[in-house]
Amino acid sequence: MTRRASAVAQTRRRIVDATLELHGEQGIGATSWDDIAARAGVGVGTVYRHFPSLDELVPAELRHLSSTHWTPIDIAARAAPLLCPHPETRVLDIGAGVGKLCTVGALSEMGTWCGVEQHESLVRVASRIARQLGVGQRTAFVHGNALRVDWHEFDALYLYNPFEQPIATPDPSACDNAQVACVCERLAGLSRGTRVVTLHGFGGPMPPSYALVYHEHVAAHGLDLALWVQGSTGRAHRQAKPGVH
Numbered sequence: 001m002t003r004r005a006s007a008v009a010q011t012r013r014r015i016v017d018a019t020l021e022l023h024g025e026q027g028i029g030a031t032s033w034d035d036i037a038a039r040a041g042v043g044v045g046t047v048y049r050h051f052p053s054l055d056e057l058v059p060a061e062l063r064h065l066s067s068t069h070w071t072p073i074d075i076a077a078r079a080a081p082l083l084c085p086h087p088e089t090r091v092l093d094i095g096a097g098v099g100k101l102c103t104v105g106a107l108s109e110m111g112t113w114c115g116v117e118q119h120e121s122l123v124r125v126a127s128r129i130a131r132q133l134g135v136g137q138r139t140a141f142v143h144g145n146a147l148r149v150d151w152h153e154f155d156a157l158y159l160y161n162p163f164e165q166p167i168a169t170p171d172p173s174a175c176d177n178a179q180v181a182c183v184c185e186r187l188a189g190l191s192r193g194t195r196v197v198t199l200h201g202f203g204g205p206m207p208p209s210y211a212l213v214y215h216e217h218v219a220a221h222g223l224d225l226a227l228w229v230q231g232s233t234g235r236a237h238r239q240a241k242p243g244v245h
């Protein structure tokens with residue numbers, strides 16, 4: 001690595017660390033870009049330069065979908081370390097959209113990030129954005145049905161409302177019950193220790209073999225972020241907590 005590339009990587013690391021510390025201390029909604037810049041010891045312009053809003057890289061005709069369909073960047077930054085505690089962790093985003101979660105995760109310099117998405121045009125956008133942000137090598141976006149992928153190949157899975165329940169007025173009858181039932185069954189069969197992060201859930205209850213080890217209601221976005229661990233010996237949790245999707 002050249003001296004300049006190493007300085008860039010160090011600055012990026014300081015910004016990521018500052019973000020995670022602040023999110024842990026005061027929550028995502030209460031953390032501003034100014035707070036992050038001050039904690040990292042850089043100007044706020046430097047934060048924007050290192051982490052441009054992914055939405056600016058999304059083609060204009062898709063941008064209107066971003067706020068309701070794809071993970072907000074601040075939540076992606078919080079979800080990434082929940083999913084990926086080790087450099088060798090392999091993460092799968094089930095229904096990856098334009099790849100915001102995987103790209104932000106890969107920017108944190110840990111793990112490998114794969115997204116499977118049913119719309120081919122979104123897969124192309126995701127791959128391009130990841131390349132533009134310099135993480136093309138540590139991300140993979142695959143076009144296809146997530147239910148046909150072998151989830152056992154991954155240590156951690158991310159589910160953000162893949163079957164598109166309305167956020168404001170969840171209506172269980174609007175869900176594709178066959179897909180939801182398939183997700184429940186697949187999750188139940190995964191290896192001990194598999195991490196599952198949900199944002200606004202996936203439309204069904206987590207299998208009882210999972211322990212809920214972290215939950216945050218992100219008021220700024222009206223979304224519930226939760227980390228579940230398969231067969232964890234942590235707090236026993238037979239059913240999804242009321243209000244935790």
Ligand SMILES: C[S@@+](CC[C@H](N)C(=O)[O-])C[C@H]1O[C@@H](n2cnc3c(N)ncnc32)[C@H](O)[C@@H]1O
Nearest residue numbers: 069070071095096097117118145146160161162
């Ligand atoms: C709410 S979006 C979340 C996108 C992304 N995970 C994120 O957080 O930014 C759900 C995505 O799942 C995709 N999807 C739904 N069912 C799928 C399936 N069976 N296989 C692959 N993708 C699927 C949809 O096309 C949509 O892009």
